[in-house]
Amino acid sequence: MGDETLIVYDNIFLDHLTGPGHPENPDRLKAILRGFRKFKLLENPKIKVEKPQKAGVDELCLVHSRKYVDFIEEFCRKGGGILGTWGGGVVCSRRSFEVACYAVGGALKAVDEVLNGRYRNSIALVRPPGHHASTELAYGFCIFNNIAIAAKHLIEVRGVTKVAILDMDAHHGNGTQEIFEKTSKVLYVSFHQDRIFPGTGSIKDVGIGEGEGFKVNFPLPPYSNEEIYLKALNEIVGPILDRFKPAYILVSAGFDAHHLDPLTGLGLSSLGYVEIYRWVVKTAERLTGGKFSAVLEGGYDYEALEKAVSSVVATMAGLTIEVNDPPQKMPENLKNAALRTLEDVRKTMSNYWTI
Numbered sequence: 001m002g003d004e005t006l007i008v009y010d011n012i013f014l015d016h017l018t019g020p021g022h023p024e025n026p027d028r029l030k031a032i033l034r035g036f037r038k039f040k041l042l043e044n045p046k047i048k049v050e051k052p053q054k055a056g057v058d059e060l061c062l063v064h065s066r067k068y069v070d071f072i073e074e075f076c077r078k079g080g081g082i083l084g085t086w087g088g089g090v091v092c093s094r095r096s097f098e099v100a101c102y103a104v105g106g107a108l109k110a111v112d113e114v115l116n117g118r119y120r121n122s123i124a125l126v127r128p129p130g131h132h133a134s135t136e137l138a139y140g141f142c143i144f145n146n147i148a149i150a151a152k153h154l155i156e157v158r159g160v161t162k163v164a165i166l167d168m169d170a171h172h173g174n175g176t177q178e179i180f181e182k183t184s185k186v187l188y189v190s191f192h193q194d195r196i197f198p199g200t201g202s203i204k205d206v207g208i209g210e211g212e213g214f215k216v217n218f219p220l221p222p223y224s225n226e227e228i229y230l231k232a233l234n235e236i237v238g239p240i241l242d243r244f245k246p247a248y249i250l251v252s253a254g255f256d257a258h259h260l261d262p263l264t265g266l267g268l269s270s271l272g273y274v275e276i277y278r279w280v281v282k283t284a285e286r287l288t289g290g291k292f293s294a295v296l297e298g299g300y301d302y303e304a305l306e307k308a309v310s311s312v313v314a315t316m317a318g319l320t321i322e323v324n325d326p327p328q329k330m331p332e333n334l335k336n337a338a339l340r341t342l343e344d345v346r347k348t349m350s351n352y353w354t355i
């Protein structure tokens with residue numbers, strides 16, 4: 001098995017233009033690349049960069065309807081515009097359909113290369129993000145649901161039995177939850193800030209029918225920091241994963257849970273991201289032979305993206321870098337609220353899992 005970490009990236013992801021003042025813009029990826037240069041990550045032999053291929057209609061239609069795919073293509077060909085609202089929908093430019101196809105292709109390449117044994121793990125650094133998009137709806141800066149398509153591809157095309165998705169974005173991945181709401185083949189776990197966009201992902205949203213008990217939501221109070229995340233991962237998510245036994249782990253890699261993020265109020269530091277991804281690496285070693293892939297979602301502060309994404313990639317490759325971004329203190333009342341949330345999740349999930 002290849003021992004390196006794969007970064008899937010292409011400059012084409014800079015060509016999805018959202019107009020002046022939009023938080024989801026090409027500068028996000030430029031900040032990530034600046035971080036890689038600063039921490040000299042790409043010179044390390046344990047990290048490789050490859051370009052994705054463009055996903056085809058059949059791949060998009062693993063999750064989306066043909067009607068929706070055709071509509072997006074047509075909308076962009078005519079010059080694009082705003083689908084939904086500026087803040088809650090998605091701004092499309094002429095090339096956005098093509099770029100979004102490459103973003104899906106990036107997620108697919110990330111999982112295929114690891115599954116084929118060429119790399120230990122992988123991260124797809126793509127735009128537009130995906131976890132708010134559902135079967136027929138562009139939403140929350142997302143056009144196609146990159147990670148959901150990767151999960152479906154793993155199960156339906158590659159014959160992987162069960163997939164776990166950890167959504168570490170500060171917003172609930174309503175699209176991903178909706179797409180897999182009724183299946184027990186995908187365990188979806190989301191950490192997000194309570195009562196912000198899109199407003200879904202309460203503790204009691206545990207899935208429907210066969211999928212009941214396979215959706216785990218942590219709606220956290222503002223300022224929640226790594227201490228809270230690690231406690232939840234170690235005491236609740238880890239034991240559930242041990243029983244679920246995924247054959248593959250996907251991470252919706254949002255970086256807007258960083259304390260500097262302008263859109264949200266959570267409290268992770270770069271060191272916190274290191275601890276979380278160290279946990280993912282260890283969990284993958286225990287359950288999937290080390291195999292996992294991360295796919296970029298949100299994250300809107302450039303300094304946070306520089307530091308935290310480099311920290312995560314280094315951790316995935318088994319490297320340590322010096323980043324000046326220490327853990328943040330959490331106000332006592334909010335910490336107590338967060339601990340109560342964890343307890344409520346534990347209580348709810350104990351109806352389905354021995355935890």
Ligand SMILES: [Zn+2]
Nearest residue numbers: 169170171298
């Ligand atoms: Zn987000």
